[in-house]
Amino acid sequence: MEPNPSNPLENEREPMFEKHLTPSDVGKLNRLVIPKQHAEKYFPLGGDSGDNQGLLLSFEDESGKCWSFRYSYWNNSQSYVLTKGWSRYVKEKQLDAGDIILFQRHRTDGDRLFIGWRRRDAAVVVAAAATNGGNDAMGDNSGGHGGWSGRELYRGHPYLGYIQGLGANVLKQADCFHAGSIVEDQKQATRGGNSKRLVRLFGMNLESHQVEDSPPSTPTGSILSSQKGPTTYHFY
Amino acid sequence: MEPNPSNPLENEREPMFEKHLTPSDVGKLNRLVIPKQHAEKYFPLGGDSGDNQGLLLSFEDESGKCWSFRYSYWNNSQSYVLTKGWSRYVKEKQLDAGDIILFQRHRTDGDRLFIGWRRRDAAVVVAAAATNGGNDAMGDNSGGHGGWSGRELYRGHPYLGYIQGLGANVLKQADCFHAGSIVEDQKQATRGGNSKRLVRLFGMNLESHQVEDSPPSTPTGSILSSQKGPTTYHFY
DNA sequence: GCCATTACCTGATCT
DNA sequence: AAGATCAGGTAATGG
Numbered sequence: 209m210e211p212n213p214s215n216p217l218e219n220e221r222e223p224m225f226e227k228h229l230t231p232s233d234v235g236k237l238n239r240l241v242i243p244k245q246h247a248e249k250y251f252p253l254g255g256d257s258g259d260n261q262g263l264l265l266s267f268e269d270e271s272g273k274c275w276s277f278r279y280s281y282w283n284n285s286q287s288y289v290l291t292k293g294w295s296r297y298v299k300e301k302q303l304d305a306g307d308i309i310l311f312q313r314h315r316t317d318g319d320r321l322f323i324g325w326r327r328r329d330a331a332v333v334v335a336a337a338a339t340n341g342g343n344d345a346m347g348d349n350s351g352g353h354g355g356w357s358g359r360e361l362y363r364g365h366p367y368l369g370y371i372q373g374l375g376a377n378v379l380k381q382a383d384c385f386h387a388g389s390i391v392e393d394q395k396q397a398t399r400g401g402n403s404k405r406l407v408r409l410f411g412m413n414l415e416s417h418q419v420e421d422s423p424p425s426t427p428t429g430s431i432l433s434s435q436k437g438p439t440t441y442h443f444y
Numbered sequence: 445m446e447p448n449p450s451n452p453l454e455n456e457r458e459p460m461f462e463k464h465l466t467p468s469d470v471g472k473l474n475r476l477v478i479p480k481q482h483a484e485k486y487f488p489l490g491g492d493s494g495d496n497q498g499l500l501l502s503f504e505d506e507s508g509k510c511w512s513f514r515y516s517y518w519n520n521s522q523s524y525v526l527t528k529g530w531s532r533y534v535k536e537k538q539l540d541a542g543d544i545i546l547f548q549r550h551r552t553d554g555d556r557l558f559i560g561w562r563r564r565d566a567a568v569v570v571a572a573a574a575t576n577g578g579n580d581a582m583g584d585n586s587g588g589h590g591g592w593s594g595r596e597l598y599r600g601h602p603y604l605g606y607i608q609g610l611g612a613n614v615l616k617q618a619d620c621f622h623a624g625s626i627v628e629d630q631k632q633a634t635r636g637g638n639s640k641r642l643v644r645l646f647g648m649n650l651e652s653h654q655v656e657d658s659p660p661s662t663p664t665g666s667i668l669s670s671q672k673g674p675t676t677y678h679f680y
Numbered sequence: 681g682c683c684a685t686t687a688c689c690t691g692a693t694c695t
Numbered sequence: 696a697a698g699a700t701c702a703g704g705t706a707a708t709g710g
Contacts, residue, residue: 232703238685241701284688287701292685473705474690514688518706527706528689 221322224250224311228328231305238295240309242279247288250311253281265290267311267323269297270384275323301325301384310385326383457558460486460547464564467541474531476545478515483524486547489517501526503547503559505533506620511559537561537620566618 225246227233233240242251251265262280269275278292303309306328314320461482463469469476478487487501498516505511514528539545542564550556 230702232701235703236684237703244700278685280686282687285690285701286699295684472690516706531690 220315221312222315224313226308226310229303229305229307229309233309234298234303234305234307238291240277240290240294242288242290244286244288246311250313251279251288253279253288262291265321267321269323297323304328324384326385327381330382456551457548458551460549462544462546465539465541465543465545469545470534470539470541470543474527476513476526476530478524478526480522480524482547486549487515487524489515489524498527501557503557505559533559540564560620562619 225243227240227243227246230241247253253262262278264276265279266274266276275297276293277290277297279288279290281288297303303325308326308328310324310326312322312324314322461479463476463479463482466477483489489498498514500512501515502510502512511533512529513526513533515524515526517524533539539561544562544564546560546562548558548560550558
């Protein structure tokens with residue numbers, strides 16, 4: 209969801225940082241390296257936990273689901289990492305290298321943490337979708353949907369690889385913060401009137417939830433508020 | 445330095461073992477496999493260290509510099525290895541497959557360890573140099589010096605690859621135990637009188653420090669004393 | 681044994 | 696240019 213004064217939930221969160229996921233972050237190493245500057249600013253370990261075994265950090269995702277990760281410092285590489293639990297998150301969210309992981313916290317209750325993500329190419333896709341009032345404006349030059357059996361087909365695609373062959377999810381979402389129940393019931397006045405549109409893009413029928421661009425809710429701005437246009441869409 | 449009764453430093457060391465380095469020993473595996481017989485004889489791990497994390501072994505090199513290596517047992521391969529620190533040593537000494545690594549220890553203080561090395565072809569090179577009283581006896585059929593930018597040019601050379609493009613060292617030494625400050629101030633009576641010579645070898649001007657062959661200083665001999673002729677030269 | 685997790689380790693890159 | 700960082704590894708361990 210966009211920063212929106214009418215949505216109290218939005219104002220309660222402030223961004224901490226985001227990271228472009230590396231192949232290692234989503235690969236078999238089962239760990240996310242947290243850049244030191246951010247780790248030491250937001251998740252201090254030294255005198256905080258007392259012990260050197262790290263600690264458990266819990267984050268809420270876009271659906272309210274809670275994710276706990278072991279957070280620790282690796283002496284040898286001098287780096288901060290999320291380990292246990294991280295690979296499950298990567299798998300559920302279908303994260304790939306280049307996707308972006310977002311960390312937020314509650315504005316007043318700093319112990320309440322949020323985790324989110326968006327696709328590496330969300331901006332490009334949404335930009336196309338944003339100029340697209342109806343169906344089939346892009347044509348159907350990507351081939352049929354049914355024949356795509358795996359996401360690997362679209363690895364390295366300059367726009368988006370958004371098909372997965374596994375599990376119940378058929379589409380990878382482009383941006384988690386705009387999915388889930390929190391925004392489902394919102395009704396907003398938009399330029400186009402209805403806040404939902406069907407967009408046909410690269411041969412896919414996509415439902416877009418268009419929300420007005422709003423100014424940042426805080427003077428300092430936020431990661432989310434800086435993603436005005438591109439993040440106004442989510443796909444099911 | 446040669447084994448020399450006048451040099452008390454020599455008498456303080458005894459050889460433990462040596463190993464011809466394999467490609468893996470000097471490659472990207474960043475480890476040196478220590479033959480089990482020698483490992484268990486000289487670096488016992490079992491009841492010695494108590495833990496199974498291996499231990500840190502520190503060795504002095506030919507210049508007195510201390511090198512610490514992690515030493516441990518790999519259950520998978522059932523082998524003893526030096527790991528952490530080893531690749532730095534290989535790099536600094538410019539070791540290649542076929543070169544020989546030497547381990548010594550203090551005769552009375554067995555905890556004091558020494559590490560050294562010699563080139564696989566040291567004997568060949570030095571033999572050539574030893575028959576070479578002056579300059580240019582070998583001609584200059586190797587091409588000019590200035591054009592050699594890296595040792596890779598001489599990888600696989602049957603005699604010696606002794607150029608490196610980095611840092612202050614221009615030549616790979618042929619035998620570490622004969623370099624360093626310890627021998628610098630020694631003045632010895634030699635056949636030729638002056639202990640230093642300029643030798644031109646493969647188009648290189650080399651300064652040789654000629655030292656008299658001396659009998660081994662101990663009845664058991666030593667690694668060093670067994671390398672009488674070929675190892676009497678060192679190059680800067 | 682396989683897989684997930686933890687704990688090392690290192691080179692390339694950046695500062 | 697020396698040090699810090701971190702992406703990408705390996706090895707040990709536990710389940």
